[in-house]
Amino acid sequence: MDFEYLLQLILNGLFVGSFYGLVALGYSMVYGIIKLLNFAHGDIYMLGAFSGYTLLTIGAGVIGGQASIAVLVVIMLIAMVLTGTVGLILERVAYRPLRGAPRLSVLITAVGASFALEYGIAVSFGPNPRVYPVRLGNEAFTIFGARLTYAQLAMMLIAVALMIGLDQAVRRTRSGRAMRAISQDPKACLLMGINVDSVITRTFFIGSALAGAAGVMSGAYYGKIDFLMGFIIGLKAFTAAVIGGIGNLRGAVLGAIVLGLLESFGTAWLGSEWRDVFAFGFLILFLTVRPTGLLGERVTERV
Amino acid sequence: MIGKTRIGLGVTAVGVALALASCGGGGLTSDSQGGAAATTGDILLGMVTPLSGSSAAIGPYMKNGAQLAINELNASGGVLGRQLKLVAEDEGCDPKTAAAAAAKLVTAGISVSVGGYCSSATLPTLSIFGKANIPMIIPAANSTDLIKDKLPNVFLLNGTGAQQAQAAADFMKSAGLKAAALVDDNTSYSKDITTRTAKDLEGQSTKVVNQQSVTAGEQDYSAAVTAILRANPDIVYWTGYYQEGGLIIKQLRAAGYKGKIMVADGSVDKQLVTIAGKDNAQGVLATMTQTPQTIPGGETWIASYKKAFNADPGPYSTQSYDAVRVAAEAIKNAGNTNGKDVIAALEKIDGFKIFSGSLKFTPEHTLTNGGFDILVVKGDDFALNN
Numbered sequence: 001m002d003f004e005y006l007l008q009l010i011l012n013g014l015f016v017g018s019f020y021g022l023v024a025l026g027y028s029m030v031y032g033i034i035k036l037l038n039f040a041h042g043d044i045y046m047l048g049a050f051s052g053y054t055l056l057t058i059g060a061g062v063i064g065g066q067a068s069i070a071v072l073v074v075i076m077l078i079a080m081v082l083t084g085t086v087g088l089i090l091e092r093v094a095y096r097p098l099r100g101a102p103r104l105s106v107l108i109t110a111v112g113a114s115f116a117l118e119y120g121i122a123v124s125f126g127p128n129p130r131v132y133p134v135r136l137g138n139e140a141f142t143i144f145g146a147r148l149t150y151a152q153l154a155m156m157l158i159a160v161a162l163m164i165g166l167d168q169a170v171r172r173t174r175s176g177r178a179m180r181a182i183s184q185d186p187k188a189c190l191l192m193g194i195n196v197d198s199v200i201t202r203t204f205f206i207g208s209a210l211a212g213a214a215g216v217m218s219g220a221y222y223g224k225i226d227f228l229m230g231f232i233i234g235l236k237a238f239t240a241a242v243i244g245g246i247g248n249l250r251g252a253v254l255g256a257i258v259l260g261l262l263e264s265f266g267t268a269w270l271g272s273e274w275r276d277v278f279a280f281g282f283l284i285l286f287l288t289v290r291p292t293g294l295l296g297e298r299v300t301e302r303v
Numbered sequence: 304m305i306g307k308t309r310i311g312l313g314v315t316a317v318g319v320a321l322a323l324a325s326c327g328g329g330g331l332t333s334d335s336q337g338g339a340a341a342t343t344g345d346i347l348l349g350m351v352t353p354l355s356g357s358s359a360a361i362g363p364y365m366k367n368g369a370q371l372a373i374n375e376l377n378a379s380g381g382v383l384g385r386q387l388k389l390v391a392e393d394e395g396c397d398p399k400t401a402a403a404a405a406a407k408l409v410t411a412g413i414s415v416s417v418g419g420y421c422s423s424a425t426l427p428t429l430s431i432f433g434k435a436n437i438p439m440i441i442p443a444a445n446s447t448d449l450i451k452d453k454l455p456n457v458f459l460l461n462g463t464g465a466q467q468a469q470a471a472a473d474f475m476k477s478a479g480l481k482a483a484a485l486v487d488d489n490t491s492y493s494k495d496i497t498t499r500t501a502k503d504l505e506g507q508s509t510k511v512v513n514q515q516s517v518t519a520g521e522q523d524y525s526a527a528v529t530a531i532l533r534a535n536p537d538i539v540y541w542t543g544y545y546q547e548g549g550l551i552i553k554q555l556r557a558a559g560y561k562g563k564i565m566v567a568d569g570s571v572d573k574q575l576v577t578i579a580g581k582d583n584a585q586g587v588l589a590t591m592t593q594t595p596q597t598i599p600g601g602e603t604w605i606a607s608y609k610k611a612f613n614a615d616p617g618p619y620s621t622q623s624y625d626a627v628r629v630a631a632e633a634i635k636n637a638g639n640t641n642g643k644d645v646i647a648a649l650e651k652i653d654g655f656k657i658f659s660g661s662l663k664f665t666p667e668h669t670l671t672n673g674g675f676d677i678l679v680v681k682g683d684d685f686a687l688n689n
Contacts, residue, residue: 128360147558218522222523228520267526272486
């Protein structure tokens with residue numbers, strides 16, 4: 001295997017991984033704080049893609065179909081606020097009333113929320129795929145013989161910027177500290193006077209906004225969106241979060257990159273049809289050796 | 304996810320239960336009950352077709368095509384003095400939904416089935432209709448898997464995967480192409496074509512340099528694209544449906560692929576051009592059964608279709624139209640709607656005019672001649688490649 005090909009595979013893996021990473025962060029954050037597998041998270045990603053689509057369709061008259069990265073970033077930020085708000089409503093309606101309920105019940109409301117979002121969009125936008133009204137060009141450059149389009153580079157940079165932003169926010173701000181505290185012991189936090197509910201709400205907002213950003217990016221880059229597009233990526237992002245150690249944010253990103261690379265190399269070595277067998281076979285082996293994931297902390301099971 | 308699987312199983316269970324219930328009834332009372340052999344009232348024709356899901360765009364084309372034939376037949380007095388009526392059920396291109404839909408049609412008492420688009424979704428309906436003794440004239444689905452079991456009630460009105468693969472292989476050889484990459488989406492229809500194309504190309508001047516299956520429903524096919532580019536083909540033949548087809552064309556071009564791209568009939572849809580982007584899609588070739596737009600003298604037919612439905616006909620409108628006409632012809636020749644008699648009449652049809660030529664079924668119940676054309680994307684849509 002020559003170097004150029006190897007580098008191309010790595011770039012492919014990193015690119016796919018950056019999408020997985022943005023979605024995986026939301027899974028990991030929510031799990032870290034309230035130990036909930038938010039199965040509707042992939043559909044928030046889909047919702048982000050559709051918000052971006054609607055905004056671009058409305059705004060097409062204003063911007064005249066020209067998609068500069070700057071316009072897309074603005075659209076992405078608005079879509080992030082929208083999906084963040086949906087995430088917040090979702091938490092308030094579907095999850096908060098079940099806070100004390102058995103974990104299985106919350107899991108089922110999450111699956112319910114996922115279906116409600118998918119088929120809600122199917123009803124309002126129709127079951128046929130939609131195509132983004134703007135296109136990113138095919139212009140590409142080569143580094144050491146591997147090819148990357150400028151659009152891909154821009155997407156990866158935006159993803160990295162969002163990830164670093166989140167990481168800094170969680171590590172350095174007061175509410176970030178509150179999040180970390182709640183993930184360790186929500187009861188003690190309540191006793192210490194932290195408004196646990198509002199921090200959880202904020203967590204949902206941020207996680208959903210990131211998934212929404214990934215949705216808009218995917219819509220703009222791949223061009224095609226449909227109401228079931230969140231299903232597979234939701235599953236992959238969840239996998240990435242588990243590889244990295246669910247609940248750990250840097251782990252989620254690392255896990256996403258590992259999964260992206262596994263898929264890329266799996267396809268190259270064994271062919272597309274074996275890609276998932278390779279990636280998920282590795283996942284099983286890896287988890288038997290290290291059940292807490294790459295950066296996962298010791299699991300303290302709460303009773 | 305867990306939820307999806309469980310619900311899916313539930314639907315299958317209901318479908319199987321319905322099928323069993325209706326077959327039980329039919330078996331006990333052979334021809335006195337169940338619409339199949341009723342002698343008065345409307346003759347019901349059933350159609351299982353995608354009205355939702357990834358191929359939802361096709362359903363209305365098929366439904367309208369069939370309805371147009373029914374309108375014409377009814378206007379000229381119907382069949383055996385009875386009017387025809389179409390009952391359409393959604394299959395969503397999903398085997399579980401299709402099985403339930405077929406069971407529903409059996410219960411509704413249809414005489415002939417004139418539906419079937421996605422081969423993988425049509426497969427489970429074969430035995431459901433078969434047990435109820437209902438002949439199937441399948442207008443679109445064309446995987447060779449459908450006729451593998453030689454079920455007496457199954458007739459294919461579309462060219463088969465084998466005929467399509469042959470057309471693709473012939474084109475590659477005659478165009479002097481040296482290296483082909485074959486990509487499918489791992490469904491019955493799609494894989495059938497790649498496998499057969501590879502077989503047809505064995506020992507020929509065109510070599511298969513890369514063959515792979517991708518997963519449908521994803522957004523990113525860069526890994527597959529990188530593998531294709533590395534094999535350095537002159538032509539990439541995609542045999543899946545248009546949604547993934549559009550994405551793969553776009554990603555191939557973005558990755559700098561300059562060679563030819565060809566798609567199979569499942570990808571022949573204007574949406575393919577929209578998804579791939581107009582610039583990327585120009586010159587993309589396709590193996591396709593005849594459409595009204597490519598048939599000489601199809602304009603009058605298109606005009607009456609437009610008048611009836613206020614929409615343009617699309618892929619499989621003509622085949623569905625023909626399926627109804629073939630069904631009517633067979634019922635007329637049989638003199639009744641009993642499944643066995645209609646099947647015998649279908650086997651005897653010789654020289655009945657349909658869009659793809661004169662109809663005579665082979666002993667395998669496929670068309671004698673497949674009639675595949677090579678199309679090419681010009682502007683926003685496909686046109687005949689000259």
